[in-house]
Amino acid sequence: MKIRSTRIARLVTIVTVALTLIAAPAVSGVSSVAAEASHEPYCGITWGSTPKSAGDMEAGKVQGVRAGRHTCYDRLVIDMSGVAPGYYVRYVKTVRADGSGKPVPVAGGARLAVIAKKGATFVPTMPSVSGYDTFRQVRWAGSFDGQTTFALGVRARLPFRTFTLYDASTNTSRLVIDVA
Secondary structure, three states: OHHHHHHHHHHHHHHHHHHHHHHHHHHHHHHHHHHHHHOOOOOOOOOOOOOEEEOOOOOOEEEEEEEEEOOOOEEEEEEEEOOOOOEEEEEEOOOEOOOOOOEOOOOOOEEEEEEEOOEOOOOOOOOOOOOOOOEEEEEEEEEEOOEEEEEEEEOOOOOEEEEEEEEOOOOEEEEEEEEO
């Protein structure tokens, strides 16, 4: 009996070592994938895609429009004179031009109507968003009755946030739209 239990113990040891050696590459592969994934940025975005609005009409004018790329989102910035304006930003089926109501076609799978509660005395140059991860096109949609509208074409209906910044030293403000 002693010989038999020794053989069984050896067999169990050999099988355990063999299974450990077979499973080791799979386990190390999982941990290397997890390690690689941990090098990816964690954005923790919880913005949502519902309409965002704030504030009232403010004196001042739209000065320019620019766009930028970040790790977790694309950003549209509308530069303005005066204090930070009110705004209304939402996904729409069709962006409509201020004053006329005509459709403003814009590239992308979804469209954001960006309304700044400030007028514009000229049509600013729209930024090129070629090669951006989220943005597809930025278009002017007009300025009428103290508000200015932009059409922002994006890849799909994605979470976004909107906020304003004011610099009292220069009396300028920015309306910022980030789309994940």
